[in-house]
Amino acid sequence: MGCRYMKMVKSVMQWGKIFLPLSSIRYFPPQFTLRNPLIEGVTDAFEAGHEVVVIVFKIRNRQDLMEQTEAHLQSKLIKNLKRLFQTVVGQEVNSKEVITLHDYFGEGINLLLKVDHDRHSISNIDIMIKKITEKIEQDFIKLYPSQYPIIEAGYMFVEKHTYSIHDSIVAAHRHAIGMAEKRKQSEINEMVLAINKIINQKAITLLAQPIIDVSTNEIRAWELLSRGPKGTVLESPLQLFSVARQTGRLYELEMIVLEKMLQQVKASRCRQDVFVNCTPISLGNIRFPSDIKSLLQKYRGISPKQITFEVTEQDSIEGLKNFAYNIKVLRLMGFKIAVDDTGAGYSSLSTISEIMPDIIKIDRSLIENIDKNSVKESMLKGLLLVAKEAGSLVVAEGIENKEEALVLTRNNVDLAQGNFYARPAMFFEEIAT
The missing domain is CATH 3.30.70.270 (Reverse transcriptase/Diguanylate cyclase domain)
Structure with a gap:
């Protein structure tokens, strides 16, 4: 000692x-x-x-x-x-x-x-x-x-x-x-064993938060949010996906999330659109189109037109050889593409111009206290013009109060999501029925 x-x-x-x-x-x-x-x-x-x-x-x-x-x-x-x-x-x-x-x-x-x-x-x-x-x-x-x-x-x-x-x-x-x-897997830490167990047992829970039509207050879609086993270190999605990525199991984890999503859509007989996050790394994997096609065959009756893949704008798509090709294939299959966290990421508007997404999701950092900040509202108006040029619908994220919601209404924002409307719920099948 x-x-x-x-x-x-x-x-x-x-x-x-x-x-x-x-x-x-x-x-x-x-x-x-x-x-x-x-x-x-x-x-x-x-x-x-x-x-x-x-x-x-x-x-x-x-x-x-x-x-x-x-x-x-x-x-x-x-x-x-x-x-x-x-x-x-x-x-x-x-x-x-x-x-x-x-x-x-x-x-x-x-x-x-x-x-x-x-x-x-x-x-x-x-x-x-x-x-x-x-x-x-x-x-x-x-x-x-x-x-x-x-x-x-x-x-x-x-x-x-x-x-x-x-x-x-x-x-x-x-x-x-x-x-x-x-170090070797057995020597890194217990996190490696934990992520292996989660993947082997497919121990992922999906929460669901509704996406609201601003003009009618009706539910138009759901976003599914991934969580690891409750009460464990890997319950947090940041920890869960960081460990998976550093141990080379990110693609497997994301495919489990997508399978869980299809399971819940089929079990609930949900007919509304469903949004699910997917990293550019996985979307750019050469196996992705064939793997998602296999999942659709396994869970027959679900239309690709019902599913929207959210690409986080903060995630770089630079250098991903198959990403652009896979996006085209997914669109031909009927899937929709959204750019998430717009206004918060490093890639700025270049991601939107390259992907030309069906949906642009505006990051909560721009929405927070927008009713008290005229500059933020001007930025929102600018993004709405960009969305119009791209032919994209707009979803504003992170709405926490009535005042923020009123700003969206007066600017004719299409869709909104946040705790003001509803918090993420534990059982997607109970919400969607």
């Missing part, structure tokens, strides 16, 4: 502190007991309705870099590497989302972020991590042309439903390190 302690002390002393230039980002130095400010930051995020993700960046060849550097320059190398992290994170991450950036226990650079189901996707995290690591590697080579840092990254969400926030942070940190080090 004493040797391990001294090793940790030496590692921490070597890395030292990371000071961010952003005054709004709090830095907590490495230590052996989590300080209250860090726990308070995570607690505050939970109370505000956010999730918290721990991202670990490990320099796999750190020792090699040190050995290649003269002894009197090693301290400067470490300072430059840390400075690159603080600069790049400041450039790539919204400071309001950062809880802390530090070298926790000397095991790599750790970034704790607040994330929101409605404003983030797993692709966001992956893209952000990729940008940070690539930028750091590129800038480091400019400083040290003969050296190249190999950065590995992993992430895990902090479990909310536990008696100890401290233990949850430590566990998430440990899991993230496992992901970063790409």
